Amino acid sequence: MTMRRRVDVNLDELDQIIDRGTHTPLSESEGQKLKTALHAMAERLLPKRNTEKTSAILPQDAAPADKPDTGESAPAGHGRNGAAAFTGANKVAVAHATLHSGDQCPECHQGKVYRQKEPATLVRFVGHAPLEATVFEMERLRCNACGEVFPAEEPETAGADKYDETAVAMIALLKYGTGVPFKRLERLQEHLGMPLPATTQWDLMAAAAKLLCPVLVELIRQAAQGSVLHNDDTSMRILRLTREPGDRRTGTFTSGIVSMVGAWTIALFFTGWKHAGENLAEVLKQRARELPAPIQMCDALSRNRPKLEGVEPLMANCLAHGRRQVVEVAENFPEECRYVLETLRDVYHHDALAREQGLSPEDRLRFHQEHSGPLMKRLHEWMETQLAEHKTEPNSGLGKAISYLLNHWLKLTLFLRQPGAPIDNNIVERALKKAILNRKNALFYKTLNGAGVGDLFMSLIHTCELNGVNPFDYLTELQRHSEELKQKPSDWMPWNYRETLARLATPAAA
16 A cells, blocks of 8 residues: 655644735745645545556546446446345245136137246345244143142254254354354344353354364365465464464464365465464375375465475465555556556456366466466566666665566466466455454454364355355254264265265165
8 A cells, every 4th residue: 555645734824824815825835835735635535445456546548439428327226136046045935816827818818828937036034133042931730739740841843952053053154254253243132132142152162163173174184185275374363372382473373275176175274373384384294195296376475385394385476466566556656557557457367268268277378378478478578677777766666566576477477387376366365354354353362272163163164155055054064963074074075065964864874
């Protein structure tokens, strides 16, 4: 982010200048001082940029004459979810009040009416508490002679436990999936007449984490076999943290690791004093020795590299980080930055086309070599010329951005030489937003154990999201089949647990 210039304003002096201006013309110095103050005020009122798109960073040309800006907005209703998007909604079939399939048409009296494949749909929302409680009032009868009391039997629908598996799954999803702190959920439940103390919520999470631990262990084992691994970390606060003897570091972090294992994507979170590279090294200890070295995508910080004997990943650096160096100085060097940003925009466009076409890693590599290779070559030559011919001062903001790109060029352009090499580290940065959201709302973890519980649920929830699986349903079924889960965790991954449930439901499995 570009730092705003400092302007010291003396309001009394400005008032005097304005008062004098009502009677006599302002001097050149007074006018300049008033203009500086007004520009500084206008600069403060400008909205902050919340995107790094080239169109938002650099001034755009006027609209073409044949496409005037009419100021008209998109049609009403554009972008809303259709009925098909509500996969978790209750479905209520409504039959026609007077007609049945095969009846004579009441309009023309010649043809017959038949049921259409797609019904007309209405979507209606109702509000209720995130966790609903049911109070079973069982009648009690007392003998007026002997005093014996005869209560009604508990209904089967009540279940054996006070807190159902769905309640635990909902708390986990609210806390670790959407960042709702325990205290905030406690207040909401109390307002709705269904109190759920924060301490009870934590007890439920801690107990469920012990049941689900085998799944996380298996996810880590499978993630170690990935062909491409992304990693990065963000700061995280732990109030009570006992460090290893001799460790003088003071920071605490949440590391995110995203591993591509065949058709599946696994997200892992680790919170503590270790950096992303150290946590990745722990994961890679479980990698099969016969597998080739994986591709590791990260930014250029040395702490992201794993130090592990026997496994030397093929390093790739994040092109988005290099681009961000240019974005930060675009206001001061608009023309030069425009060339860099528009070149990288075209490279990202080619990567999006390869993804849309579903190209194999080898075909994607050839596609990039043909279309992105010449662009990156010209960009590299342009940046070298900028520094070699002193067109750009090396110590300027643009010079430092160019130096970053040149210094890490081979790792930034691995996607032009290695099949399957990603272009950036955005997937793990999006994953870390889970941890950042939790940090912004709950502020900290109390203990390392609490951080471990959060890591487990965030890993399971985000892995579900990356593979198009309903995390609420997944967490519920894992609890209901905790005994089977202990025996063979590999059958209870987000991408195959439905097949396991179907197999258990068959008579042969019973």
